[in-house]
Amino acid sequence: MMWWRDLCVVIVLMMWVFGGELYTVEGRPRRILLDADVDTDDFFALLYLLKLNRSEFELEAVTISANAWTNAGHSVHQIYDILYMMDRDDITVGVGGEGGILEDGTILPNVGGYLPIIDQGVSTVGGCRYRQAIPIGRKGRLDIDTNFGIQKGFLPRGSRKYSPLRQPTAQQVMIDKISAGPITVFLIGTHTNFAIFLMNSPHLKKNVEHIYIMGGGVGSRNCSGCCPVNDNRACQDGECGDTGNLFTDYNGNPYAEFNIFGDPFAAYQVFHSGIPITLVPLDATNTIPINDEFFKAFEQRQDTFEAQYCFQSLKMARDTWFDSHFHSQTYFMWDTFTIGVAVSIMQNSNNNDGENEFAEMEYMNITVVTSNEPYGISDGSNPFFDGRKVPKFNLKKGGVHSGHVQTGLQDPFCFVKDGRGKCKDGYTAKLTGLDTVRVLVATKAKPSQENGSELDKAFYKNFLSVINLPQQTGRFNFTTEFPYYREVFYKPDFRNKELGKPVIFDMDMSAGDFLALFYLLKVPVEVLDLKVSSSGFTCFYVNQYPH
Ligand SMILES: *[C@@H]1O[C@H](CO)[C@@H](O)[C@H](O)[C@H]1NC(C)=O
Ligand SMILES: *[C@@H]1O[C@H](CO)[C@@H](O)[C@H](O)[C@H]1NC(C)=O
Ligand SMILES: *[C@@H]1O[C@H](CO)[C@@H](O)[C@H](O)[C@H]1NC(C)=O
Ligand SMILES: *[C@@H]1O[C@H](CO)[C@@H](O)[C@H](O)[C@H]1NC(C)=O
Numbered sequence: 197m198m199w200w201r202d203l204c205v206v207i208v209l210m211m212w213v214f215g216g217e218l219y220t221v222e223g224r225p226r227r228i229l230l231d232a233d234v235d236t237d238d239f240f241a242l243l244y245l246l247k248l249n250r251s252e253f254e255l256e257a258v259t260i261s262a263n264a265w266t267n268a269g270h271s272v273h274q275i276y277d278i279l280y281m282m283d284r285d286d287i288t289v290g291v292g293g294e295g296g297i298l299e300d301g302t303i304l305p306n307v308g309g310y311l312p313i314i315d316q317g318v319s320t321v322g323g324c325r326y327r328q329a330i331p332i333g334r335k336g337r338l339d340i341d342t343n344f345g346i347q348k349g350f351l352p353r354g355s356r357k358y359s360p361l362r363q364p365t366a367q368q369v370m371i372d373k374i375s376a377g378p379i380t381v382f383l384i385g386t387h388t389n390f391a392i393f394l395m396n397s398p399h400l401k402k403n404v405e406h407i408y409i410m411g412g413g414v415g416s417r418n419c420s421g422c423c424p425v426n427d428n429r430a431c432q433d434g435e436c437g438d439t440g441n442l443f444t445d446y447n448g449n450p451y452a453e454f455n456i457f458g459d460p461f462a463a464y465q466v467f468h469s470g471i472p473i474t475l476v477p478l479d480a481t482n483t484i485p486i487n488d489e490f491f492k493a494f495e496q497r498q499d500t501f502e503a504q505y506c507f508q509s510l511k512m513a514r515d516t517w518f519d520s521h522f523h524s525q526t527y528f529m530w531d532t533f534t535i536g537v538a539v540s541i542m543q544n545s546n547n548n549d550g551e552n553e554f555a556e557m558e559y560m561n562i563t564v565v566t567s568n569e570p571y572g573i574s575d576g577s578n579p580f581f582d583g584r585k586v587p588k589f590n591l592k593k594g595g596v597h598s599g600h601v602q603t604g605l606q607d608p609f610c611f612v613k614d615g616r617g618k619c620k621d622g623y624t625a626k627l628t629g630l631d632t633v634r635v636l637v638a639t640k641a642k643p644s645q646e647n648g649s650e651l652d653k654a655f656y657k658n659f660l661s662v663i664n665l666p667q668q669t670g671r672f673n674f675t676t677e678f679p680y681y682r683e684v685f686y687k688p689d690f691r692n693k694e695l696g697k698p699v700i701f702d703m704d705m706s707a708g709d710f711l712a713l714f715y716l717l718k719v720p721v722e723v724l725d726l727k728v729s730s731s732g733f734t735c736f737y738v739n740q741y742p743h
């Protein structure tokens with residue numbers, strides 16, 4: 197009996213010693229590479245990572261996915277400015293590149309990642325088979341590229357600037373950072389960059405310890421119209437329940453989520469790479485909306501520049517939102533929640549079941565749909581196979597990649613008369629069988645542990661405390677940033693003047709209004725005694741593009 201107990205003690209001790217060493221290899225921090233497009237919640241996620249204790253988590257590089265919500269130049273500038281504010285000019289930022297993929301499938305160095313792999317040839321110019329699901333103007337890339345003007349108005353400008361041909365490319369940065377040693381990869385945009393890296397440098401896979409992904413929907417059901425989170429009305433059957441979130445393409449493809457839809461073949465490469473994967477899909481993020489309570493709590497707690505920056509951006513997103521459901525049904529914590537879950541899992545890395553503070557986890561076998569059944573057809577939609585004796589990348593004839601590939605939003609193949617769309621490109625489908633991968637999947641956000649807390653999800657509170665930490669905070673010196681700024685109040689002297697007719701000019705801030713204002717200011721005060729009021733401009737956006 198005694199020896200048995202002693203043995204147990206020894207084994208437990210060994211597990212403790214070795215286990216402990218596993219997750220802080222000789223006390224060194226976990227190295228992290230983040231691949232992101234630069235949507236609002238992507239930079240929340242970036243700032244969250246930058247706030248973490250650098251002895252535990254060290255962000256090494258950011259690579260930008262220029263194949264989704266943002267364009268290369270804009271997103272590099274925004275990331276540079278954020279990093280400068282946070283005093284982290286040491287972090288490399290990679291984007292784009294001029295390389296291509298030859299007809300025979302040879303991948304040249306530095307493929308730009310501007311196009312989905314299926315349409316990538318030798319040029320950086322090509323069609324927008326998937327990306328057209330993202331609106332170009334309002335409610336889409338325009339908003340995200342400009343961050344509604346807040347980036348220019350708020351962030352200090354450092355010395356790093358985007359310079360197209362001299363910018364480190366995403367592929368260079370991935371190769372440098374991943375060949376330097378064990379690293380964890382976070383993918384919160386489309387997977388093009390990382391998939392190209394994996395296809396080109398399979399020998400470096402062994403250095404990637406884990407991939408955490410925000411994307412896809414496995415068993416998710418959207419709640420539009422019929423079952424808002426805070427509403428008791430019952431859902432009618434079939435009234436809601438789509439897995440995906442392609443708000444521009446529900447009619448054709450109700451299954452896909454934007455990040456995976458941006459390049460389904462790339463996502464397939466990543467999921468099937470053999471590297472351990474944790475997925476945070478819409479299933480989980482749909483349960484953590486930016487609700488009223490969280491918004492108010494955030495409004496009241498902005499102790500750091502980074503918290504102010506995030507809140508201002510969030511508020512602008514809300515104020516320009518297309519409907520009144522921002523707080524309950526349409527805006528969620530996507531990427532930030534994913535990073536929170538990932539970090540919490542990494543902090544307890546002795547568990548295999550992804551035990552963490554913020555999300556419930558479950559193992560599932562899934563795959564990424566890249567083409568639609570029946571397989572083995574040749575209808576002009578699939579450049580991997582069409583007109584080729586040998587399929588590109590030696591893909592299998594009649595295999596899962598050989599069916600019809602969605603060509604765009606108007607693809608007639610996808611539409612079913614009086615029914616839901618049938619295209620599943622980009623669907624992270626739960627299946628059984630050989631061609632599936634066992635993945636740890638977040639299924640829902642965990643409730644807050646505090647009784648009576650307004651913030652009913654554990655992660656709401658964590659986000660606010662992390663983003664407001666006094667450590668590693670933004671530096672922002674208004675004086676150096678705006679050297680010509682003076683606060684001066686000019687008061688005209690009207691003492692000996694007879695003022696003319698009082699006129700109130702109620703303006704919003706559109707260009708035409710400014711023009712009219714200048715015109716009125718040219719009129720002598722003896723003729724017009726001008727007063728100005730402003731009626732704001734939120735109503736501008738009402739009834740524009742439906743989101
Ligand atoms: C950061 O982590 C290190 C190592 O775990 C620890 O010694 C240090 O106290 C932490 N710093 C803060 C500010 O929590
Ligand atoms: C939810 O799905 C329905 C179709 O079932 C679709 O019409 C609606 O636009 C979707 N809404 C959101 C916000 O996801
Ligand atoms: C799940 O996927 C793994 C490969 O990742 C496979 O070995 C296993 O058989 C699959 N399980 C089921 C039930 O399909
Ligand atoms: C919260 O309430 C439950 C019962 O409603 C109780 O068991 C638990 O101890 C309470 N937790 C805290 C932190 O007060």
Ligand SMILES: *[C@@H]1O[C@H](CO)[C@@H](O)[C@H](O)[C@H]1NC(C)=O
Nearest residue numbers: 671672673674675676677679
């Ligand atoms: C801001 O910069 C100015 C000029 O460089 C300097 O005099 C001032 O002390 C700085 N303020 C802070 C808070 O660092």
